[in-house]
Amino acid sequence: MSLWSRIANVFRGDRLSREIDEEFEAHIREAIERGRDPQEARRAFGSRLRQRDESRDIRVVAWLDSVRADTVFGWRQLMKRKVTSGAAILSLALAIGACTSAFRLIDALLLRPLPVAAPEQLYALWRHEIFFDGTPQTFDGWAYPAFRLMRAAVKDQAELIALSYAERTDLTYGSDEEMEKAQVQYVSGWMFNSLGLRPALGRLFTERDDLTPGAHPYAVVSYDYWSRRFGKDPKVIGRTFRMDGSLFQIVGVAPDSFTGTEPGTMIDIFLPTMMNRSVERADSTWMRTIARVKPGVAIEPVRDKLNAISLAFERERAKTFTGMSKQSTDNWLKQAVFLEPAAAGVSGLQSDYRLSLAALAVLVVLVLLIACANVANLMTAQASARAREMALRVSIGAGRWRLVQLVLVESGWLAFLATVAGGLFAWWSAPFVVGRINPANNPARLVLPADWRVFGFGLALAISVTFLFGLAPALRASTVKPASALKGGDDPHSRRRLMHSLIAVQVAFCFLVLFVAGLLTATFERLSNLPTGFSSDRLLTLQSVTERPQRPAVWEQVAEHLRALPGVETAVLAEVPLLSGYTSNNGVSVNGAPPNDVLAYFLAISPGWLDAMKIPLLDGRDFTPGDTNPGAAIVSAAFAKEFFHGENPVGKAFEEASDDGKRTTFRVVGLVRDARYRDLRGPMLPVAYLPFHGTGEADFGRVGRATFIVRTAGPNPFTVAPMLRREVARAHPGFRVSNIRTQSEINESQTVRERLLAMLALFFAVVALVLAGVGLYGVLDYSVLQRRREIAIRMALGAKGADVAWRVTAEILSTVLVGACTGLFFGLISVRYIESLLYQVKATDVAMLAAPWLTVLVATLLAAVPAVMRAVKIDPMVILRAE
Amino acid sequence: MPKADSLQGSLDLLVLKILSRRPRLHGYAIMSAIQQMSGDVLRAEEGSLYPALHRMEESGWIHAEWITKDTGRRARLYTLTAAGKKQLAAEESRWQAVTLAINRVLRMA
Numbered sequence: 003m004s005l006w007s008r009i010a011n012v013f014r015g016d017r018l019s020r021e022i023d024e025e026f027e028a029h030i031r032e033a034i035e036r037g038r039d040p041q042e043a044r045r046a047f048g049s050r051l052r053q054r055d056e057s058r059d060i061r062v063v064a065w066l067d068s069v070r071a072d073t074v075f076g077w078r079q080l081m082k083r084k085v086t087s088g089a090a091i092l093s094l095a096l097a098i099g100a101c102t103s104a105f106r107l108i109d110a111l112l113l114r115p116l117p118v119a120a121p122e123q124l125y126a127l128w129r130h131e132i133f134f135d136g137t138p139q140t141f142d143g144w145a146y147p148a149f150r151l152m153r154a155a156v157k158d159q160a161e162l163i164a165l166s167y168a169e170r171t172d173l174t175y176g177s178d179e180e181m182e183k184a185q186v187q188y189v190s191g192w193m194f195n196s197l198g199l200r201p202a203l204g205r206l207f208t209e210r211d212d213l214t215p216g217a218h219p220y221a222v223v224s225y226d227y228w229s230r231r232f233g234k235d236p237k238v239i240g241r242t243f244r245m246d247g248s249l250f251q252i253v254g255v256a257p258d259s260f261t262g263t264e265p266g267t268m269i270d271i272f273l274p275t276m277m278n279r280s281v282e283r284a285d286s287t288w289m290r291t292i293a294r295v296k297p298g299v300a301i302e303p304v305r306d307k308l309n310a311i312s313l314a315f316e317r318e319r320a321k322t323f324t325g326m327s328k329q330s331t332d333n334w335l336k337q338a339v340f341l342e343p344a345a346a347g348v349s350g351l352q353s354d355y356r357l358s359l360a361a362l363a364v365l366v367v368l369v370l371l372i373a374c375a376n377v378a379n380l381m382t383a384q385a386s387a388r389a390r391e392m393a394l395r396v397s398i399g400a401g402r403w404r405l406v407q408l409v410l411v412e413s414g415w416l417a418f419l420a421t422v423a424g425g426l427f428a429w430w431s432a433p434f435v436v437g438r439i440n441p442a443n444n445p446a447r448l449v450l451p452a453d454w455r456v457f458g459f460g461l462a463l464a465i466s467v468t469f470l471f472g473l474a475p476a477l478r479a480s481t482v483k484p485a486s487a488l489k490g491g492d493d494p495h496s497r498r499r500l501m502h503s504l505i506a507v508q509v510a511f512c513f514l515v516l517f518v519a520g521l522l523t524a525t526f527e528r529l530s531n532l533p534t535g536f537s538s539d540r541l542l543t544l545q546s547v548t549e550r551p552q553r554p555a556v557w558e559q560v561a562e563h564l565r566a567l568p569g570v571e572t573a574v575l576a577e578v579p580l581l582s583g584y585t586s587n588n589g590v591s592v593n594g595a596p597p598n599d600v601l602a603y604f605l606a607i608s609p610g611w612l613d614a615m616k617i618p619l620l621d622g623r624d625f626t627p628g629d630t631n632p633g634a635a636i637v638s639a640a641f642a643k644e645f646f647h648g649e650n651p652v653g654k655a656f657e658e659a660s661d662d663g664k665r666t667t668f669r670v671v672g673l674v675r676d677a678r679y680r681d682l683r684g685p686m687l688p689v690a691y692l693p694f695h696g697t698g699e700a701d702f703g704r705v706g707r708a709t710f711i712v713r714t715a716g717p718n719p720f721t722v723a724p725m726l727r728r729e730v731a732r733a734h735p736g737f738r739v740s741n742i743r744t745q746s747e748i749n750e751s752q753t754v755r756e757r758l759l760a761m762l763a764l765f766f767a768v769v770a771l772v773l774a775g776v777g778l779y780g781v782l783d784y785s786v787l788q789r790r791r792e793i794a795i796r797m798a799l800g801a802k803g804a805d806v807a808w809r810v811t812a813e814i815l816s817t818v819l820v821g822a823c824t825g826l827f828f829g830l831i832s833v834r835y836i837e838s839l840l841y842q843v844k845a846t847d848v849a850m851l852a853a854p855w856l857t858v859l860v861a862t863l864l865a866a867v868p869a870v871m872r873a874v875k876i877d878p879m880v881i882l883r884a885e
Numbered sequence: 886m887p888k889a890d891s892l893q894g895s896l897d898l899l900v901l902k903i904l905s906r907r908p909r910l911h912g913y914a915i916m917s918a919i920q921q922m923s924g925d926v927l928r929a930e931e932g933s934l935y936p937a938l939h940r941m942e943e944s945g946w947i948h949a950e951w952i953t954k955d956t957g958r959r960a961r962l963y964t965l966t967a968a969g970k971k972q973l974a975a976e977e978s979r980w981q982a983v984t985l986a987i988n989r990v991l992r993m994a
Binding site: 007008021022024025026028029031032033036046047048053056057060061 | 911912913914917930931932935936939940942943958959960961
C-alpha cells in the first residue's frame with residue numbers, strides 16, 4: 003500500500019509538490035495568526051525548497067522519480083531529431099523483429115515442451131545404424147513386433163508409445179467423389195492416458211482400443227480439425243468416414259492444446275495402431291517410438307535393455323536375409339539404440355531444419371549487432387553535440403550515475419520502440435516463413451503462440467540491446483570533463499576511435515553475413531540448375547487411385563482415353579513420378595553371383611514413358627505391350643556401370659534378389675541415359691525400369707494406385723488440370739485423381755529448404771549491407787564535420803581535392819580492410835558448421851570469396867561519396883572565418 | 886535547559902501520543918501541543934516535524950486529509966490509524982523500558 007502510493011506519487015509529481023507547499027504555507031499562516039512575527043516565522047521554518055525535497059523524497063520512490071524525469075526528457079530528445087531517431091528505430095526494429103521471429107520458429111519447433119503432463123520424461127528411441135550399402139545413419143523408425151517386445155521388457159521403468167509417421171491421407175465422409183485429405187496418425191491406445199490428456203468431447207482411446215489387429219475401427223479427431231472441418235458440431239461423435247476401404251467411427255475430440263507430437267504437422271485424426279495394415283510385419287518400420295521414463299529411473303539401463311531386445315529382434319530377422327551378402331547383414335547388425343530427450347516432440351522437420359535454423363539465428367544476431375553498432379555510433383555522434391549539456395549537468399551537481407542513467411533511458415526508449423515495431427514484424431514474418439517450409443500442397447503447420455516465452459524473449463532482447471548500444475555512449479557521457487567541454491575542446495580522437503572500432507566490427511559481421519548468404523545462394527543455384535536427366539516441361543502428374551485394384555490393361559485404357567483429349571500431347575503411366583520421394587529397391591545379382599552391396603532402384607513404367615519424359619535410349623528399345631513383368635527391363639547407364647562393369651547390358655540378364663531370398667530374372671531390352679530418381683543430391687542411382695503391365699502381383703496382377711504422366715500441348719499445364727481430373731473419373735468407374743502436381747513442382751520441392759535458406763540469407767545480407775553502409779556514411783560524415791577546421795587549413799595551405807579526399811577516406815578504408823579480413827577469418831571457420839547445408843560449393847572458391855569483398859568495397863565507396871564531396875567542397879574562407 | 890531539538894528518537898512517540906488524545910490536528914497544532922504540554926521544555930522544529938509526519942503517513946500510522954476552514958483556506962489534518970495505535974503502544978512500552986533502564990543505571994552508578 004505504502005510502496006504503491008509512493009510509486010503512484012511519482013506520476014503525480016506536480017500535484018505532490020503543490021500539496022507540500024500548501025501545507026507549509028498553511029503552517030506559516032497559522033503561526034502568524036497565533037501572533038508570531040511573519041518574518042521570524044518564515045525564518046524559523048528554514049529552507050522550504052530543501053524541506054519540500056525532503057518530504058517529496060519520503061513520499062515518492064526517488065530513483066523511479068528520476069527515471070520518470072529522464073523518460074520524459076528522453077522522449078523529447080527523440081522527438082527533436084525525428085529522422086535520425088526514426089532511422090535508428092527502423093533498423094533496430096528490423097533486426098529485433100528478425101531475431102524474435104527466429105526465436106519463435108526455433109522455440110516452436112525445437113524447444114517448447116509439448117502441452118502434456120511431465121513432458122520432460124519423454125524420450126524418443128533412435129538407432130545408429132549402418133545401412134545395407136555401408137553408409138552410417140540415424141533412424142527413428144520401428145517395426146511393431148519389435149516395439150511390442152521392447153515395451154514388455156521395460157514396462158517397469160518406462161511406458162513406450164508407438165506413433166506412426168503422420169501422413170496426409172484420402173478419406174471420405176460420404177461418397178467416393180467427396181474424398182478429402184487429412185493428416186492421419188496411428189497411435190498407441192494408451193497414448194492419451196500416458197500423456198495426461200482429457201477429451202474435449204466424447205472419449206479418447208484407452209489400452210482396450212488397441213489390442214487386436216483390425217478390430218478397433220475408431221478415431222479421435224483433433225480440436226483444430228473438429229473446429230475447421232465440423233464447426234465444433236457436438237454431433238461429430240458417432241460420425242463415420244471411409245479410408246483405404248475401412249470404415250472408422252469418431253469417438254472423441256482431443257483437447258484444444260494438443261496438436262500431436264510432431265512439430266511441423268498438426269494431426270487431424272488419430273487411429274489405433276492396431277488398425278495399421280503393417281502392424282504385424284517385422285520388416286516395415288512405419289512408426290516412431292516415444293518412451294515416458296518413470297521419475298527417478300536412470301536412462302542408461304533402460305537404453306541397454308532396449309538395445310538388447312532390438313538387436314535380438316534384428317538378429318532373428320537377419321536369418322531370413324538370404325538375399326543379402328554377409329557383409330551387408332553384418333553391417334546391419336551393428337546398430338545401437340539411443341534415447342533422445344523429446345520434451346518438444348519429435349519430427350522430421352526438426353531434423354531437417356535444426357541446423358538451418360541455427361545458421362539463420364546466427365545471421366540475424368549478426369544483423370542485430372550491426373544495427374546496434376549503428377545506433378551506438380549515432381548516439382556517440384550525438385553525445386559529442388551534447389557534450390556541453392552534459393558538462394553543464396555535471397557542474398550543477400548531477401552525479402555520474404545520473405548521467406549514465408539519462409543516456410541509458412534514452413537508449414531504452416529507442417530499444418523499446420524498436421521492440422514494439424519488431425514484435426509486429428515478427429508477428430507477421432514467423433508464419434510467413436513457416437508457410438514456405440514445405441511444398442505448397444502440404445505446408446508445414448506449426449503452432450506459433452505469442453505467449454510469455456516470446457514476450458520474455460522480446461523483453462530480454464530489448465534490455466540487452468539497450469545496454470549493447472547504450473552503455474558505451476552512456477559511460478563516455480558520464481566521464482565528461484566540465485572544464486574542457488565547456489571550453490569547447492574535448493578530445494575528439496577518443497570518440498572517433500570508438501566509432502571506428504565499431505565500424506570495423508560492423509564490416510566484419512556484414513562480410514560474414516554476405517559470405518554465408520553467398521554460399522547458401524550458390525548452393526540453391528547449383529541444385530536447381532542441376533540436370534535431372536529428364537524434361538519437366540509441360541508435364542503434369544496425376545496420382546490416381548481406384549476403388550478396387552484394377553488390371554494394368556484397364557489403367558492403360560484410361561491413359562488411352564486421356565491421350566485422345568484436346569490439349570494433351572501424350573499420356574503415359576508410371577508407378578510414381580520421378581523425384582516424388584518414393585523408392586523401391588532390392589539387391590541385384592548377375593550371372594548367379596551373390597548380390598552386390600549396392601542396391602538397385604526400380605520403377606514400373608508403361609510403353610512411351612521414356613519418350614514422354616524425354617529420357618533418350620542409348621541402346622536397345624522401349625517396352626512394347628508384349629513385354630512382361632517379370633521378364634523385360636530397361637536399365638540406366640549407372641545400372642550398367644554398377645552391375646555390368648560398363649559393358650553394354652542389352653540382351654543380358656540379371657536377377658532381382660529380395661531380402662527373403664526370392665530371385666526374379668529380367669532380360670535387359672534397353673539402355674537409357676541416367677535420370678534423377680530419388681533426389682537431386684548425390685550420385686545418379688542405378689535404376690531398372692520394369693513394364694507396368696505386370697506390376698501389382700500381390701493383388702493378382704491388379705493395381706490400386708499409379709500415376710498418369712501427361713505432357714500438355716499448352717504452355718501452362720494447370721489450365722487442363724481440372725478437365726483431366728474429371729476425365730479420369732469419367733474414363734472408367736472407380737478411378738479417381740488423388741493429387742495433381744506438375745513435375746516442376748515436384749522437382750522444386752526437392753530444394754524447398756535450400757530456396758528458403760537462400761531467400762532469407764539474401765534478405766539478411768541486403769539488410770546487413772544497407773545498415774553497414776548507413777553506418778559508414780554516418781561516421782564518415784561525422785568525421786568530416788569534426789575535421790572541417792583541419793581540412794580548411796590544409797586547403798588554405800594548398801592541398802588538392804584528391805589529397806583531401808584521400809585523407810578523409812584513408813582511415814576508414816583501413817578500418818574496412820581490417821573488418822573484412824576479420825570477417826573472412828570467421829567465415830572460413832564458420833563454414834565447417836554449415837557444410838551439410840551446402841552443395842558443390844567450397845568456401846575457398848575464388849568467386850565465393852571475391853563476391854563479398856567486392857560488395858563491401860563498393861558499399862564503402864558509395865557510402866564515402868557524400869562525405870568526400872562535402873570535404874572537397876569545403877570553402878576554407880567560410881570555415882576559418884566562422885571559427 | 887536547552888530548548889533545542891532534543892527529541893531524538895522520541896518525536897514519533899510524541900506525535901502519535903498527541904494524535905491519540907486529540908484527533909484531527911494540523912502540523913502547527915501538533916508542534917504547539919508538544920511545546921505546551923511539555924511545559925515549554927520540548928520543541929519540535931518544522932524541519933524535522935514535517936518529514937516525520939510524511940514518513941509516518943507513508944508508513945500508514947497516521948492518515949491525512951485536507952479540510953477547508955471557515956476562512957476558506959485549506960489545512961491538512963492528521964488522525965491516528967489503527968496501525969498507528971499499535972505503533973504507539975509499541976513505542977510507549979519501548980520508551981518505558983529504556984527510561985527504566987537508564988534510571989536504574991543512574992541510581993546504581
